[in-house]
Amino acid sequence: MDYQIVVCAGIVPDPLQTLEPVAAATGPALKNEMMLPAVLDPWASHALYEAAILAKNAPGSKVWLVSLGPKAKLQQVMMTVAQKVPFELVALEGPASGFTEAAEVAAALAEAIQAIPGLDKSKLLVFGGWESASRGAGATLQMAGERLGITEQFQGVDQLVAGADGSLEILERIEGGRHQVSKCAGPPALLGWATGSLPEPKNNPQIGMANMRALMPALQKAKPAKLAGEGLKFLSVTLPKQLRATQIVKDKSPDAIAKEIAEWIKT
Amino acid sequence: METILLLAHADAGGALAKPAREALRAARTLNKAIAGSNLFVGLIGENVQAAADSIAACPATRYFGVAGAEFGQSRYCTDAAAAQAIIQAAQATLVVAPATSRWNRVLPGVAQRCGGRIDSHVTGVADADGQPVVNRWYYRQRMEASLTRTQRPWFMLIDPGSQEACECGAGAATVELVPVKLAEAGQRTTVVGIREPKADAQTIRPDAPLLFVTGAGWTKKQADGQAHVEEAGKLIVDFLKLSRASLGSSKSLVDLGGEGQAVLPFLSHLNQIGQTGSTPRHAKGLSTCCHGEEPHTVGWRFIAERRAISLDPNCGWARGKADVLYVADAFAVIAELNKLLG
Amino acid sequence: MNEPEQSPIERPRMDADIVCVGFGPATAGFLSTLSKELLNSDGTAAVESAVAPGLPLQVLCYERADDIGFGVSGVVTKARALRESIPDIDKAGIPMAAPVGDEKVLYLLDPAGASRRPALLRLADGFIRACKWALPFEREALNLPWTPSFLHKHGGMVLSMGQFMQWVGGRVQSTGAVQIWPGTPVSQALIEENKVVGVRLLDQGVNKQGAPGEGFAPGMDIHAALTVVGDGPVGPIGQQLDTHFGMPENHHARDWAVGMKFVVDLPEDTPLKPGTVLHTFGYPEPEIFGFFYVHPDRVASLGIFVPSWFDSPVRTSYRYLQHWMTHPYLWGFLKGGKLRSWGAKTLGESGRRGEPQLAGDGYARIGEGSGSTNVLTGSGVDEAWATGAQLAGAVLELLKAKKPFTKENLDAVYVQRRRGSWLEQEARVAEKSRDGFQRGFVSGMIGMALAGLSGGRLVLPGKPLRPWERIPSLEDYFRGRIPAAEARKIRDDCYARGVSAHAALMERAGWPAIAYDGQLLVSHQDALLMGGKVQAPHGYADHVAFVFPNQCQQCGTKLCVEVCSGQAITPGENGVPNFDREKCVHCGACLWNCASASPENPERMSVAFRAGTGGAHSAEN
Structure with missing residues (x-):
């Protein structure tokens, strides 16, 4: 069976950047947000790689990447992603901030997905990250899925096995390092991916060239998303006060340190 | 007037798990803070009476339930239908639920169905001038926000471990069972079962008092110019067995494993803390051979007491973030520690 | 210096018209100029591809860093070439950009008493301290009351090169005419019978020694009629071409410096205005120069250069940078500040003397690795950009004339263009200006002044030694x-x-x-x-x-x-x-x-x- 896989993926600050909130006219924002290097959200990246593998193994399948962010940043991030796997970009213009409202982002994503020409819901798999490194809510995908009428939803997915009968066996992370195994009759379904187990695909210049043909037109066509933060009021956004008075123990032997730690563990 | 609804699943034995009692604490906090508010409880499970009875002494005034075999399993379509039915029956305006994997999966979709809004990973609830306020984290636990909303129903997923569990007593509760008709189209998923982690990977213990964090330093060349990965692996596994600690790892160490290199084979992405990993809650944390700054250290944002072993006295992972930094060779210290614990 | 192939590996191949190595200011100048001419306003090809008939020229650029704008450095520049290519640059809203304002050159005395100062300098220090009441002296620093005009950057810009490169990279790519792929190092130039026919990308899925491992993906061969090499002073392709084709007679790249910098959030009450430019010398060691550029929003780029003529077997940039920052004059501005960013870069300090063969069959060299840096004025970005822009003009000329990218043709249109420009004239003035440093710090300073003030006619001689x-x-x-x-x-x-x-x-x-x-x-x-x-x-x-x-x-x-x-x-x-x-x-x-x-x-x-x-x-x- 072939699939139409739509991967929802935001862009987030490169993971090692120093982040600081500031109050902007439109609500909280990150200091120097436009200057921070950005990457595709790490969980959504896994979703994209999983989508590419699934599409590769199911001839006739196609992958779209739906992403909302400032156009210049989206363009930049796409140049690091587009050499990895084949996809067609659907771009939405708007802030990539974690402080945007999940429900409004979900509405924009659902609308963009519905507008994909030739979309066949009987083949539709909506992928994304189970959380993001920005809002970190784990809520957007479900709401987008509801708007698309998808009632078979899975979160914290680490593995998807497509059966010959069109069914999908899905492993979701649950408490205690365990996985719940479910079987879904087939598309349409929505999967929020955890990290899975695929390594990052290698850069392939030919894939880059092929993706590129549609990338710039997609960016040029990017529609602005309505993100007003209606009804939402931030009272404060602060960095945690986490400075501790660290006692530095330099001159103790391993035996003495071990004794001290053993006592500390037991108390 | 606000109607606060605690949503919880009754577990297989019919009881309420600790995260549900913690969410009940949050619901009660709101109930107390918001004058004139109602507190209701909604339960979903194969049987819900026992769970309702177990908290019957709490100030909730009504108990709603959706019961049946298909509701005993964790599945989006059945959970969504059940939660929606209860919320509508209760006419809830504030819906509080524990942030378990089951509720995390379904509640945002339910919020969409009910035309509401949701906040997940909520770590605190309060009020400002009689209006509900939640605290939650953004950017992977790197900044904390306090916010309020005008939309209703407003859903709140309460992070396990962030509240004291409500210890209200048992009694006899009257449960109003809400009928749910499942559309045929909504029953396309079957729960097959639970897959336990491999025996040698049973090192994630959310309930353990101690988190043991291993960094990439364990796999680097040591003072003799050689790497001692096997020895490191044995020391770590022995320590975990003896201390019953939960195992966390830095991203760089997990990534090395993912590249097929010969490093600590028992580690997977499930162990990773910080960055794309978890931010677990434990009473104590001991980090070894870690080096990093924000955001590496967010992995132990919610660890109460923290100690670290590192050869670098200026280690950014520990300075200002740990209570005690032992400047020492972790190989030697853990070997001794294992002898003492053994 | 690439290792020979151990065994034949079947490599995928892709064909382009032009392939560029490295996306620094030179390649940015090249692509900015080139991309303007490749498409008609209706999106059709103004210059047709030879490898994809009917399509516009296929121009690819491979950058080794994980994103464009990583790993380059802050700068003060006269921005002459930049303005020529981007007339609206001052109003473009480039983050961290500011027009040059107050410029100062400061001689830093040694408050630590640990600096290795020659006798003449110690004498000068004593004199300055004795007469400090009569001199522009503050916090152990003498503000030179006069500096030669060749050191001035009035009318120029303070830039964060990272931010500028991101900005210009986005602008160039949005034309749709060229592609820039970061995170994709080029491992070697493909040379067939002394003709460069393209490049090979780096192998992926290998171990530390380069042996294939799980997920091995051999680096692809990108064939192109023209390879543009702009991979900087230590780039592997530049090194390979230098080795293969040899350097022109009497040319060598023996003088270098390590530049290391911090980007700092200055304290809230900083008196420094955006555009302030401070240059220092004298401390922590006399040979170590310092820079301090102020961006908008209380941000500063600051750092030091540790040059090859600082003959220490334990030279370190980081430790010296910390001593420099804590000099009382600078610490007065920095105390209470916060680290935002840090980086380091090697600078080729041989200038025109380090110029390699600028063009050959199938290739052209641009930027710092092509010896464009002016070692007298301490200016490199504008010059690098100019070389790229000059090459683009030359390439367009050849494409329109349907002439191949042979050494002869590239010499005639690119090298000659470069030779006839201000870049060459100024490079000749600068060529021997630093030779005096081979004999010591004081003679080096005198030599620079002589060369600068005499238009290069007077220099203090000195033979650059090989680093080892x-x-x-x-x-x-x-x-x-x-x-x-x-x-x-x-x-x-x-x-x-x-x-x-x-x-x-x-x-x-x-x-x-x-x-x-x-x-x-x-x-x-x-x-x-x-x-x-x-x-x-x-x-x-x-x-x-x-x-x-x-x-x-x-x-x-x-x-x-x-x-x-x-x-x-x-x-x-x-x-x-x-x-x-x-x-x-x-x-x-x-x-x-x-x-x-x-x-x-x-x-x-x-x-x-x-x-x-x-x-x-x-x-x-």
């Missing part, structure tokens, strides 16, 4: 300060612990310890993490290799360990250093900070610096 020829032994360097046996013991103790020795030796020689504050004065590793956000993707070979390990075993200085900007090179077993790719910022200092000559090429040394991914993840440098 000028490294003194530890014992000689510390003679009179640390007894030889003690110096050796300190070093040996440090190496036994697997760490570099400069900190211990400098402290023994009188330099004060650095009091870490966790904000601005942080450990070297924290600078990598908090400032540089340094990282390296897996699955690539080590790009730094010690190719003559027997020489390393006998090496008494281990300069590579001492100078390494990221502490990525550490003392190793049997005297052969270890290399940790995850800490490397690709500054390239190790390429020339080595005391043993290559048996194969006396202009090279024992360390190979090859193509590699990773490095800093900051776009503010």
Whole structure:
């Protein structure tokens, strides 16, 4: 069976950047947000790689990447992603901030997905990250899925096995390092991916060239998303006060340190 | 007037798990803070009476339930239908639920169905001038926000471990069972079962008092110019067995494993803390051979007491973030520690 | 210096019209100019591709860093070439850009009493201190009341090169005419019968030694009619071409410097205005120059250059940077500030004398690696951009005339264009201006002044030595300060612990310890993490290799360990250093900070610096 896989993926600050909130006219924002290097959200990246593998193994399948962010940043991030796997970009213009409202982002994503020409819901798999490194809510995908009428939803997915009968066996992370195994009759379904187990695909210049043909037109066509933060009021956004008075123990032997730690563990 | 609804699943034995009692604490906090508010409880499970009875002494005034075999399993379509039915029956305006994997999966979709809004990973609830306020984290636990909303129903997923569990007593509760008709189209998923982690990977213990964090330093060349990965692996596994600690790892160490290199084979992405990993809650944390700054250290944002072993006295992972930094060779210290614990 | 193929590997091939190596200011100048002419306003091809008939010219650029704008440095520039290409640059809203305002050159005295100052300088210091009431003297610094005009940047701009490159990269790509692919190092040029026919990308899915492992993806061969090499002063393709085609007679790249910088949030009450430009000399060692540029929003880029003529066997940029920052004059501005970003870079300091063959069959060289930096005015970005723009003009001329990219044609249109420009005229003035530094700091300063004021007619002579020829032994360097046996013991103790020795030796020689504050004065590793956000993707070979390990075993200085900007090179077993790719910022200092000559090429040394991914993840440098 072939699939139409739509991967929802935001862009987030490169993971090692120093982040600081500031109050902007439109609500909280990150200091120097436009200057921070950005990457595709790490969980959504896994979703994209999983989508590419699934599409590769199911001839006739196609992958779209739906992403909302400032156009210049989206363009930049796409140049690091587009050499990895084949996809067609659907771009939405708007802030990539974690402080945007999940429900409004979900509405924009659902609308963009519905507008994909030739979309066949009987083949539709909506992928994304189970959380993001920005809002970190784990809520957007479900709401987008509801708007698309998808009632078979899975979160914290680490593995998807497509059966010959069109069914999908899905492993979701649950408490205690365990996985719940479910079987879904087939598309349409929505999967929020955890990290899975695929390594990052290698850069392939030919894939880059092929993706590129549609990338710039997609960016040029990017529609602005309505993100007003209606009804939402931030009272404060602060960095945690986490400075501790660290006692530095330099001159103790391993035996003495071990004794001290053993006592500390037991108390 | 606000109607606060605690949503919880009754577990297989019919009881309420600790995260549900913690969410009940949050619901009660709101109930107390918001004058004139109602507190209701909604339960979903194969049987819900026992769970309702177990908290019957709490100030909730009504108990709603959706019961049946298909509701005993964790599945989006059945959970969504059940939660929606209860919320509508209760006419809830504030819906509080524990942030378990089951509720995390379904509640945002339910919020969409009910035309509401949701906040997940909520770590605190309060009020400002009689209006509900939640605290939650953004950017992977790197900044904390306090916010309020005008939309209703407003859903709140309460992070396990962030509240004291409500210890209200048992009694006899009257449960109003809400009928749910499942559309045929909504029953396309079957729960097959639970897959336990491999025996040698049973090192994630959310309930353990101690988190043991291993960094990439364990796999680097040591003072003799050689790497001692096997020895490191044995020391770590022995320590975990003896201390019953939960195992966390830095991203760089997990990534090395993912590249097929010969490093600590028992580690997977499930162990990773910080960055794309978890931010677990434990009473104590001991980090070894870690080096990093924000955001590496967010992995132990919610660890109460923290100690670290590192050869670098200026280690950014520990300075200002740990209570005690032992400047020492972790190989030697853990070997001794294992002898003492053994 | 790429390793020969061990066994034939079947490599995928792709064809383009033009392939560029490295996206720095030179390539940005090239692509900015070229991209304007490739498409008609209706999107059709103005210049048709030879490899994809009917489509516009296929122009690809491969950049080794993980994103464009990583790993380049802050700058003050007259921006002449930039303005020519981008007339609206002042109003473009480039982040961190500011027009040049107040310019000062400061002579820093030695408050620590540890600096190695020649007698003449000590005399001058005494005089300045004695007459300080009559001089523009403040916090142990003399503000030079007059500076020669060739040092001025009035009318220019202060830029963060990271931000500028991101801005210009986005602008160029949005034309749809060219593609820039970061995170994709080029491992070598493909040379067939002395003609460059394209490039080979780096192998992926290999172990540290480069042997295929799980997920092996052989680097693709990109064939192109023209290869544009703009990979900087330590780029592997430039090195390969230098070796293969040889340098022009009497040309060599022997003078270098390591530039290391911080980007800092200045304290809220800073008196410094955006556009302020401070240049310093005299401290921490007389040979070490400093820069301090103020961006908008209370942000400053500041750092030092440690040059090849600072003959120390334990030269280190990081430690000296900290001493420089804590000089009372600078600390007065920095105290209470916070580290935002950190980075390091090697600068080719040979200028026109380091100019390689600028063009050959199928290739052209642009930018710093092509010897464009002006060593007298200390200006490189504008010149690099100009070379790229000049090449683009030349390439368009050849394309329109349907002439092939032969050496003859490129010489006629590119090299001649360059020779006839201000770039060449100024480079000739600068060519020998720093030769005086070969004989010492004071003669170096006098030589620069002479050359600058006389338009290059007067110079103080000096023969640039090869880097390995000028490294003194530890014992000689510390003679009179640390007894030889003690110096050796300190070093040996440090190496036994697997760490570099400069900190211990400098402290023994009188330099004060650095009091870490966790904000601005942080450990070297924290600078990598908090400032540089340094990282390296897996699955690539080590790009730094010690190719003559027997020489390393006998090496008494281990300069590579001492100078390494990221502490990525550490003392190793049997005297052969270890290399940790995850800490490397690709500054390239190790390429020339080595005391043993290559048996194969006396202009090279024992360390190979090859193509590699990773490095800093900051776009503010």
